[in-house]
Structures are given as C-alpha cells and as structure tokens.
Amino acid sequence: MTEDCIFCKIVAGLAPCFEIARDDRALAFMDINPASPGHVLVVSTEHAADLHGLSPEGLAAAALMARRVAGAIQTVLAPDGINLIQANGPGAAQSVAHFHIHVLPRTMGDRLPINWLLSPGDRTAIGALAERLKAAL
Ligand code: 5GP
Ligand code: ZN
Numbered sequence: 049m050t051e052d053c054i055f056c057k058i059v060a061g062l063a064p065c066f067e068i069a070r071d072d073r074a075l076a077f078m079d080i081n082p083a084s085p086g087h088v089l090v091v092s093t094e095h096a097a098d099l100h101g102l103s104p105e106g107l108a109a110a111a112l113m114a115r116r117v118a119g120a121i122q123t124v125l126a127p128d129g130i131n132l133i134q135a136n137g138p139g140a141a142q143s144v145a146h147f148h149i150h151v152l153p154r155t156m157g158d159r160l161p162i163n164w165l166l167s168p169g170d171r172t173a174i175g176a177l178a179e180r181l182k183a184a185l
Contacts, residue, residue, distance in 0.1 A: 049095060050095045050146075053095055053144075053145070053146050054144060054146075055091045055095075055144055055146035055148065056095050056146060058075070058077065058091070059075055059091065059093050065077035065078070065080075066078035066174055066175050066178035067178070067182075068088055068117060068120070068178055068181050068182050068185070069113060069116065069117065069182070069185055070093075071109060071113065072093065072109075073092060073093050073094065073105060073106050073108075073109030073110070074090055074091065074092060074093060074106070074109040074110045074112075074113040075090070075091050075093055075113075076088055076089070076090045076091075076113050076114075076116075076117045076151075077089055077091075077178075078174045078175075078177065078178045079150070079169075080168065080169065080171075080174065081166040081167055081168055081169060082169040082174065083150075083152055083160055083164040084127075084152060084153050084154065084155065084158065084160065085125070085153065085169075085173070085177060086121050086124070086125045086127070086153040086177055086181070087150065087151070087152055087153065088117050088121070088150075088151040088181070089148045089149070089150060089151070090110050090113045090114045090117060090148060090149045090151060091110070091146060091147065091148040092106040092107075092109070092110050092146070092147045092148075093106075094106045095146055096146070096147045097145040097146065097147070098135075098136040098137065098142065098145065098147055099134065099136050099147065100136065101147075102147045106147070107147075110147065110148075110149055111149070114132055114149045114151050116185060117151045117181070117185075118130045118132070118151050119184075119185075120181045120182075120184040120185050121151060121153050121181065123184045124177075124180045124181055124184045125153050127153035127154055127155060128154055128155050128156040129153075129154040129156075130151060130152065130153055130154060131150070131151075131152040131154055132149055132150065132151060132152070133149070133150040133152055133162070134147075134148070134149045134150065141162075141163040143166070
C-alpha cells in the first residue's frame with residue numbers, strides 16, 4: 049500500500065467505493081466520474097503505478113476480472129459495445145497512478161473521446177447499477 053494513493057486506500061477499505069467484485073489480486077468498483085453509465089474500474093490490489101511496474105500475476109488477474117465485469121455489463125446493460133481502456137503516464141491522460149483498467153460501456157454514435165472529461169456521476173444511480181452488475185456476476 050502506498051499511503052497517498054486513493055486506489056490503495058479503496059483496496060484497503062480506507063476509502064469508500066461501490067464494489068462489484070474482488071479477489072486476492074484485483075478489485076472491481078464503479079468509477080465515480082462515469083464516462084458512460086456502468087463505467088467500472090478494475091484495479092490491481094498490489095500498488096503499481098502502471099503497466100510497466102505490475103507483476104504478471106496482477107496483470108493476469110486484472111485482465112480476467114475485466115472480462116468478467118464486461119460480461120456482467122453485457123448482460124445487464126446490453127450496450128452496443130464495450131471498451132477496455134488502460135492509461136500509462138500523463139501523456140496518456142492517466143490521472144491516478146495505480147494500475148487500472150476502465151471497462152466502458154459504449155453506445156453507437158456516443159462519440160466518447162479517448163481522453164474524456166471527468167465529471168461526477170449521480171451516486172444513487174451509480175450505487176443502483178453496482179448492485180445490478182454484482183448480481184449478474
Ligand atoms: P485515469 O485517468 O487514470 O485513466 O482514470 C482514473 C479514473 O479514476 C477516472 O475515471 C476517475 O473518475 C476515477 N477515480 C478517481 N478517483 C476516484 C475515487 O475516489 N473513486 C472512484 N470510484 N473512482 C475514482
Ligand atoms: Zn496504489
């Protein structure tokens with residue numbers, strides 16, 4: 049755990065999140081600034097700033113969990129598509145320096161840019177979606 053890292057705090061239960069799934073090496077929870085409804089983050093439980101520093105086991109666990117979450121999103125929301133997006137470094141618009149994969153439901157023609165602007169979502173709606181996704185895992 050790195051003390052000033054928000055995702056380490058979430059993994060440790062020291063900061064709140066709408067949790068979807070957890071195992072020893074990966075945690076999935078709702079993004080609090082969703083780029084689209086159902087936007088989920090999968091983070092490694094181990095602190096690594098990005099892809100370069102992450103263990104092979106952490107990477108495998110996060111990838112497998114992202115696929116599981118994508119399946120639940122497909123079942124619950126039936127989006128037109130799903131992107132997995134993973135940023136490394138400021139030039140890639142990474143804003144939290146702890147490895148994570150965005151699982152991002154897409155709607156045909158939504159024209160979501162790869163570097164979307166962060167704006168807070170409705171927490172009640174996010175929490176309700178979290179419950180539906182959890183139930184579909
Ligand atoms: P990045 O910009 O690094 O690719 O993505 C970081 C993501 O973390 C952003 O989508 C942002 O909304 C999300 N995020 C930042 N702080 C928090 C937080 O405290 N809780 C949750 N659930 N998401 C967060
Ligand atoms: Zn961390």
